[in-house]
Amino acid sequence: MTEQDRVFQQTTQVEDFAFDERVAKVFDDMVSRSVPFYNEVQRIQSDLIMDFLPDKGGIVCDLGCSTGTTLEYLTKHPKCPESTQFIGYDNSESMLEKAREKLFGQINAGKVSLITADLSNLPQLPDCNIVILNWTLQFVRPMGREQLLKTIFQALKPGGIILLSEKILANDPVLNRLYIDHYLQFKVSQSSYTDLENQRKREALENVLIPYRLDENYALLQRAGFERIGTYFQWFNFACMIAVKVQ
Secondary structure, eight states: OOOOOOOHHHHHHHHOOOOOHHHHHHHHHHHHHHHHTHHHHHHHHHHHHHHOOOOOOOOOOOTTTTTHHHHHHHHTTTOOOOOOOOEEESOOOHHHHHHHHHTTTHHHTHHHEEEEEOOGOOOOOOSSEEEEEEGGGGGOOHHHHHHHHHHHHHEEEEEEEEEEEEEEEESHHHHHHHHHHHHHHHHHHHHOOOHHHHHHHHHHHHHTOOOOEHHHHHHHHHHHHHOEEEEEEEEEETTEEEEEEOO
């Protein structure tokens, strides 16, 4: 059972955020209380993915798979083809340990494999149909993001897709402040985080999570080779994008 997130209630000295054992223990609670419409995004993302999977031999790569929630959604989707293979990559062994527990049955059945890997130094990806980056690219150093997306583009089969969920900046600074205020209200009202917890987490993430504007993410995807790009979900300063590798 996932513990309740009290990481920043118990912290006295704020350090850069890390996906360590302390965070892994409470991550599922943390992300569901911190990302607006988290479960709904997982659901509609899973539905979208089914539209792009072949009947046989499909491969899905989840980069920054954390505790394996997305992979679990996909493997349990009623329309998921039986032969589809899922590969999760993450650089946190603590997160992957939680994923192994969550996906024990699917791993034993040969449906899911998990790989320890840093996104700035990925092993070669297999030819695949889907690549998922859920709130992950924002943690990659800006100078490495374009190359990562180019690597993904090369690995995708024609007609394949990348699904990219990110925290974003608004183009207008006044709107950006407004969106952030609404997000902080959401965290307090929906998830019982205190103002002190929110402040400490914001400080911990300041040098680690570097968001881009929506148009900057589109430009990155275009430079990587994607031509068909859209936003399938947005809530204030959170956006989910889809990009198709044209046949």
